[in-house]
Amino acid sequence: MQNSKYEIITDYIKKKIAAGSLKDGDKVPSENALTNKFSVSRDTVRRGFKALExxxxxxxxxxxxxxxRLRKGFSSDRIAVVTTYVENYIFPKIIKGIEATLSQRGYSMQLSFTDNQFEKEREVLTDILAKEDVAGIIMEPVKSALPNPNLEIYESLREKGVPVLFINTYYRETDIPHVSLNDEAMAYMATKYLISKGHKRISAILKMDDGQGHLRFAGYRRALYEQGVKNPSDYVMWYDTGDEGRYDMFDSHSMKRLNGCTAVFCYNDKVARELINYLQSKGQKVxxxxxxxxxxxxDLAKLGDVKITSCPHPMAELGRVAAENLIKLIDNPKFDATKEFVTEVKERGSVKNI
Amino acid sequence: MQNSKYEIITDYIKKKIAAGSLKDGDKVPSENALTNKFSVSRDTVRRGFKALExxxxxxxxxxxxxxxRLRKGFSSDRIAVVTTYVENYIFPKIIKGIEATLSQRGYSMQLSFTDNQFEKEREVLTDILAKEDVAGIIMEPVKSALPNPNLEIYESLREKGVPVLFINTYYRETDIPHVSLNDEAMAYMATKYLISKGHKRISAILKMDDGQGHLRFAGYRRALYEQGVKNPSDYVMWYDTGDEGRYDMFDSHSMKRLNGCTAVFCYNDKVARELINYLQSKGQKVxxxxxxxxxxxxDLAKLGDVKITSCPHPMAELGRVAAENLIKLIDNPKFDATKEFVTEVKERGSVKNI
Known part of the structure; x- marks a missing residue:
């Protein structure tokens, strides 16, 4: 017995879902098609759709x-954004890009940060799981080159249907989508740029505990292999999160990896700026x-007496794409949300033609 | 038209293979079963089998x-054994274990080493691919915590049906089986041992470019998390292949990660011995x-005035199992050749009860 005319529509859709011919994320037949099929008014079809919504x-x-949309998830208009740092370097611009897009689409942003510490990542995600009040998470991975101790929390989020999108890099242990640079390609390009300026003995300073460090190492190495360099690893100075901002990093035995080089590929503008300061203090000019x-x-590349030639991070644009792709993922769990950017070298004043 | 009686058998087997009811690695019906089925003599069945062999x-x-056995592979009685180092530390015993088992089974051993350099790994494997004269490869991965640049060679070996078995660790990018320690569990056990002796502030010296370093970090971290330690990463001093045997490694800013600790978990006996020498030179006693x-x-744990408490590597036993499992893999590509060892702490004289 049907109580209302529109139940023709709701019954039809539910049976198709039960039979598996309509699956999560699938588009249902159009209003026109159903109007014709069941000889009902457009209004009846709409009422049926509304009831199912x-x-x-x-x-x-x-x-x-x-x-x-069968996925569970937490119904909410709030998105959690979790980055390693918040208030300096490239982070304010990334977060602004995310925030602008989210607010445009009617979402609010809940912001936390991890200081690139596994323990804070655990706290933040545990809290999100307990409160069940966000529709999705934009997350910057923590020390993504090391084994992650919080994978079971990501698994719980997946089970509860809360979509997660990584920014800047990703965990190799998961298949969670990411919006980032193509770090291998960018490092290859930066190293090729130095080669094109006549440099042969090229060192690198790279971060060992973030995935970007490993991928940038792979790109740097590929460019040097092409030049016939035998052991690129011998010219790499590695550092980790705990070394950041520590000036004594350069007064270290590992600095010897730079001996004899004419050019250095740096992990980011921060370490490049610190290297330049250090070299200047030793009487060497860049x-x-x-x-x-x-x-x-x-901004660090643009300040100071030596402006740094650098490969741009898309910052606000990356934030915008991350927010858009997470919203698409909330609407459709099948959406392929991964996107990697490649940008062009921005020439400033720190590379000499030799 | 059949030329010989035994072709009843060869035709029967070939048809079953063509139809897919007998697949690579499957056991064929027994001599008895075929003798009864075709009313032929046992000798006829055997001749059929021999012809198919x-x-x-x-x-x-x-x-x-x-x-x-449909797999291709190179028919040979030679096995390639490729380790990072050959002539010192744990390597002679591992290689002896491999060699003893291989020769017992009628295989000869072709030995090469990589010095833990990607470039040598590439040379050695390219040579093996070109010569097509080994039945299988026992391989110690190179810098397995960094992205591997030689994956396409492993892919070629797989396509050609040459089985590979890793020892000591593995590449996360492949599903090639491995015979190794369970590094996470062993590091957890070693750290728990220090905790059981009353130590609270425990540092670690770990290798960043080998996979074992990352897995041992995970085990060390798990033990400290259980004690409520918040940021185990802060107490880890990382080094890499290029630092090995460099005494100045300890005259480094990263040595500050050990400040205030009462115990240190070391990546291996080599770095433990170097640390002890360094501490003694600074007037500190172990x-x-x-x-x-x-x-x-x-042997490094057993020499010198301070004998080192250490977690035994199964050396010869690991070599023996690796050789046996590779031979099984040559006979049956479906064999699950992965095996991880766990051993017990061997108490010597380097840990104090506090």
Missing amino acids: LEGILVSKRGSGTFV PEDVSVISMDDS | LEGILVSKRGSGTFV PEDVSVISMDDS
Whole structure:
């Protein structure tokens, strides 16, 4: 017995879902098609769709149609954004890009940071799991080159249907999508740039506990292999999160890896700026004595007497794409949200033609 | 038209393979079963099997039956063994264990080493691929915590049907089996041992470019998390292949990660021995001032005035199992050849009860 005319529509859709011919994320037949099929009014079809939306089975998207949404997840208009740092370097611009897009789409942003510490990552995610009040998470991985101790929390989030999107890099242990630079390609490009300026003996200063450090190592190495350099690893000075901002990092035995080089590929503008300060304190000039190229093209590259030639991080643009892709992922768990950027070297004043 | 009686048998087996009901690695029906089925003599069945062995379609294994072997591979009685180092530390014993088992089984051993350099790994494997004269490869991965640049060579070996077995660790990018320590569990055990002796502030010296370093970090961290230690990463001093044997490693800013600790978990006996020498040169005594535990329990742990408490590497036993498992893999590509060892702490004289 049918109580209302529109139940022709709701029954039809539910049976198709039960039979598996309509699956999570699938588009349902159009209003026109159903109007014709059942000889009912357009209004009846709409009422049927509305009832299924209220039941949380369908979701309609302006301009693109109505879709099955079976995933659980927490119904909320809040998005959690978790970055390693918040207040300096490239982070304010990334966060601004995310925030602008989220607010445009009617979402609010809940911001936390991890200081690139596994323990804070655990706290933040445990809290999100307990409160069940965000629709999705934009997350910057913590020390992604080391084994992650919080994988079971990501698994719980997946089980609860809370979409996660990584920014800047990703954990190799998961298949969670990411929006980042193509770090291998960018490092290859930066190293090729130094080669094109006549440099042969090229060192690198890279971060060992973030995945970007490993991928940038792979790109740097590929460029040097092509030049016939036998052991690129011998010219790499590695540092980790705990060394950041520690000036004594350069008064170290590992600094010997830079001996004899004419150019250095730096992990980011921060370490490039510190290297330049250190070299200057030792009476060496950049780029006259040593050339430096780095990554991110942040404000740090543009300040000081030596402006740094750097490969731009898309900052606000990356934030915008991350926010858009997470929203698409909330609407459709099948959406392929991964995107990697490649940008062009921004020439400033730190590389000499030799 | 059949030329010989035994072709009843060869035709029957070949048809079953063509139809897919006998697959690579499957056991074929027994001599008895075929004798009854076709009313032929046992001798006829055997001649049929022999003919198929000569064609390279079947392989018989003493005591276990006759199996389909369709895989390609290079027919040879030589096994390539490729380690990072050959002539010192734990390597002679591992290699002896491999060699003893291989020669017992009628295989000869072709030995090369990589010096833990990607470039030598590439040379050695390229050579093996070109010569096509080994039946399988026992390989110690190179700098397995960094992205590997030679993965396409492993892919070529797989396509050509040459089985590879890793020892000591593995590449996360491949699913090649490995025979190794369970590094996470062993490091956890070593750290728990220090905790059981009353130590609270425990540092670690770990290798950043080998996979074992990352897994041992995970085990060390797990033990400290259980004690409520918040940021174990802050107490870890990382080094890499290029630092090995460099005494100035300890005259480094990163040595500050050890400040205030009462015990140190060391990556292996080599770095533990160097640490003890360094501490003694600074007037500090082991274990009176600082306790030290390490991995491998090699001869280095047993020499000198301070004997080192260490977690034994199964050396010859690991070599033996690796050789046996590779031979099984040559006979049956489906064999699950992975094996991880766990051993018990060997108490010597470098840990103090506090």
